[in-house]
Amino acid sequence: MMSTNELPTQVNPDEITPIAVTVGISARHVHLTHEHVETLFGAGYELKRFKDLSQPGQFACEEFVTVVGPKGVIEKVRILGPERKQSQVELSISDCFKIGIKAPLRDSGDLAGSASVTLVGPVGSVTLEEGAIIAARHIHMHSSDAEKFGLEDGDRLYVRAKGPRGIIFGDVLIRAGEKHKLEMHIDTDEGNAVGLRNGDTVYAYKIHGHISQLVK
Template sequence: MQEQELVNAIAKLVVEQLKNVDVCDPKDRIPVGISARHVHLSQADLETLFGKGYELHKKKDLMGGQYAAQECVTIIGTKLRAIENVRVLGPVRKQTQVEVSATDAVRLGVKAPVRLSGDLAGSAPVTLVGPKGAIYLKEGCIVAKRHIHMSPEDAARFGVVDKQVVKVRFESGRGGTLEDVPVRVDPSFDLEMHIDTDEANGLGIAKDMGYLIK
């Protein structure tokens, strides 16, 4: 199958998920954040890419103690297909993780599985290039699974628990429902659903609200 055909197939799958109709209650609204491609680095890999003893420079605070760093890297897939200027998120982690959209995976020529963050066993291999060096990851590239972040107080208000799977309905843009959405609960989390750029484009979302449906 040619690259454009794969992209069209991905778009069709997204649109198919938007056909369900559910009743929305204003009190069940959830803000939506669109997660673009990004990279989490281990300290060892950070130093390989940027130099010995290197530390990330914070650009913007995110939830849960994370932040967007000033640093960017290049992702290289098969046959030297590359995506440049991919943002690094801090702080450093135990294992390097690359998060891309399904369309990005097609562009890179890799078979990245849909996973929650941290579930990297058997994920796709890629190469990362920085200003001081490069690393090859035997595994570590995923398509981030859509999910909702909540504090324990938010979870109690919505009547859900950690790891519960829900649906989220959207009325703006093209409208539709996304199913199989895990809830992740932690005191450090702000209320926000995370979707990737493919899902946002399929739903016609910019800065919209979704409605949680159990």
Template sequence: MNEQSTQKIVAEVIKQLHYKSKQEVPIGVSARHCHLSKRDIERLFGKGYQLTKRSNLSQPGQFAANETITIVGLKGSIGGVRILGPERGATQVEISQTDTFKLGVKAPIRLSGNIQGSSPITIVGPKGSVYLDEGLIIAQAHIHMSEDDAYHLGLHNAEHVSVEIKNGVRPILFEKVRIRISPNYNLEMHIDTDEANAGAIHSGQKGKIIKAGNVQ
């Protein structure tokens, strides 16, 4: 074995020890937002309209758009809801439990993209409105990670873990946090504003993965 091969193995061992000793994941707090299909973008903003980028998000290729919409429920409405791009195959709106009280709606806790049988909502834009029979959810806490991250952390897609966050103010433990693995993901745990407020958490803080659960 030559010196170059030895150094490569040593570097890999150090990398694995680093992951296993820290088991840390950065936290991203997601405010209410909306993903729109091309059809619904045109219904809300006009034929041929394309979203314009405001800022990049932590996950590659995803961005916050300059455009916002208003969502309307049975008892009230919430304006200034940010649209995230790029466009998706199906429209969905992600809110917090607190938002459901203002809107007068019920929304299931789901992973993003799992909208079958979810709640209805009306979306209003400058050029029109869209009524969704389903598409309103509260996002389940989850962790995005690459295949390399998952390998070094010893985790698998769709697995559930617990994450402990200690900030000296409101230490909190999140359970049933879903692992989502893709070659295009950067390592980050996503929680909503209600969850962040409960633990006095802000984006950029780190949590510790402390327990693996069963795949469900």
């Protein structure tokens, strides 16, 4: 697997082939276990599908919860389905400042030792001893795309965003599998800082040369 920390001293610019990737801005949201769905919304409750998301099998629910921290609350945080084996809250750095928690930057699902928050629903509440994270930026791609681009699940790339506030994102995780669709996910803080919006195109690089080659 490639590492963005290992850069060759010389690079042939002709070997740097960009992979065009659509951007998806990931707003704050919550994933819940079945047990926590029932605690928050009532025994036997089933989440209602609001709309499908870009990743196959994933959907936004009609339901919201309030996320409570030591210093504040964020209301109307949408739940995403389907249900998971462990509840997870994905926030931005700005969100964490607002409610007074220090959530770690993590890949989705890496929750050991993450921040504690309380979730409040219309029927009850649940305190997660761990589960709140700032989700690390990543690129979803189907296994066939990964094979075409010469990549593997777990590789990490550079991604260039062009424009007046252009930037190069480093250490972008590749999540490849049969249920993935090509798309880069960043959170609202990252999108706002660079001026990116849903549907914009960025360019991923699998040849890790000097950064200066990518900004020409």
